[in-house]
């Protein structure tokens with residue numbers, strides 16, 4: 001499988017269109033179904049060679065069709081197979097009807113299934129076609145199977161997971177393995193879906209890559225090839241001014257540590273020069289804690305405006321520990337024509353009038369990356385956050401469009417979206433990355449990338465990825481300081 005296909009995220013609607021395009025190009029759709037079903041047969045036999053019985057649960061659409069093919073393949077390999085069906089298989093249509101008619105063994109209704117020790121369940125109830133909440137009988141079946149602890153292999157998606165959003169529609173199988181086809185779907189990588197997929201295997205069932213690529217939208221799984229070509233200067237030793245000058249704004253005397261974490265992360269991530277800009281009251285504290293990072297006294301907007309005449313100041317991080325209020329708003333508005341990472345208090349400061357920030361960004365024409373977690377996102381984008389019909393990806397995309405900024409919507413399944421619609425889901429962050437100061441470190445890495453001249457979207461996705469990789473390298477028990485020490489070279 002080509003790695004760029006592995007990193008496409010294809011929504012169920014796009015996948016349906018791709019299936020149609022494949023059929024229109026002359027590819028036999030039943031062959032695709034057979035390839036899908038037999039891929040599942042192979043995966044089940046490989047993972048569970050000692051299964052006493054494979055139990056295939058077949059639904060009313062093509063996912064069920066894949067299940068009948070898998071059942072037949074398993075039976076032909078000599079395994080014990082039991083098939084249970086949802087709905088009346090006589091009502092199946094098209095390829096699924098043909099797969100059913102090729103299944104020559106018995107089939108019982110799903111209500112008759114009682115999980116037994118030694119069973120391995122093949123979940124072929126629903127895949128990409130799940131379009132509403134599951135009915136009660138299916139919810140109860142899923143709960144019975146999950147409670148029994150018998151292993152489940154899902155075809156395409158664990159039934160109950162919405163492939164577009166990753167949300168659970170009533171209940172969902174917690175699976176050991178999920179076998180999907182051609183490319184992953186958002187629901188495989190967005191939470192809670194991701195936590196229920198087990199190991200995910202993407203199987204090529206024979207749709208030509210050109211058809212898949214042509215039908216894919218602008219969603220990707222985050223990976224270094226997405227910013228290839230932008231990282232080079234940071235990896236090589238080069239002149240410090242070429243690697244850019246990053247400025248991080250410090251908070252008041254009681255809250256200076258967050259800015260220093262951002263600054264140290266920016267330096268470690270490759271910024272050539274880093275300055276902590278601080279009010280007079282915190283100047284001494286910052287100066288006494290910093291060595292490689294420089295210190296500059298900036299008390300108010302007037303000093304800032306004057307200092308900003310220096311165009312060598314490449315990028316700015318505003319928010320970590322900064323304090324919520326007018327000063328943060330004034331500073332952010334003054335920076336809307338520059339490259340700015342707005343984080344934490346910098347975001348919250350615009351809670352009562354986000355439109356003021358968005359208008360300034362539209363007018364300023366600078367590059368803005370905002371890094372909200374759930375709470376901050378809801379403060380700045382209450383209507384988007386409250387729209388339950390949207391996936392996390394769609395929320396980030398809507399917020400990016402509304403604000404004219406690149407949005408890093410943080411979480412265990414961080415999504416980065418650009419105003420032009422591009423979006424990635426990140427999947428390399430270990431759970432222990434959620435620790436005090438971790439967000440300050442991320443903001444500093446984004447700042448370093450902007451300082452070097454990377455475009456905002458690439459700067460953000462590369463930062464999220466390096467941050468996740470640093471977390472994995474630092475290991476459980478990491479602190480923000482050890483995280484900074486583990487930031488890998490940019491690839």
Ligand SMILES: NC(=O)C1=CN([C@@H]2O[C@H](COP(=O)(O)OP(=O)(O)OC[C@H]3O[C@@H](n4cnc5c(N)ncnc54)[C@H](O)[C@@H]3O)[C@@H](O)[C@H]2O)[C@@H](O)CC1
Nearest residue numbers: 032033036061062063126127128129130131132133134156
């Ligand atoms: N992507 C591809 O190239 C291929 C896809 N195949 C399979 O086809 C699947 C998609 O098939 P379908 O589009 O038929 O979709 P599904 O088989 O996932 O489900 C569709 C059926 O379920 C019903 N349904 C949806 N939500 C329901 C709910 N909550 N309660 C009760 N019934 C509900 C629909 O009315 C429809 O009858 C994929 O997941 C995959 O397994 C394979 O056959 C091979 C080719």
Ligand SMILES: [K+]
Nearest residue numbers: 123126157159
């Ligand atoms: K399924």
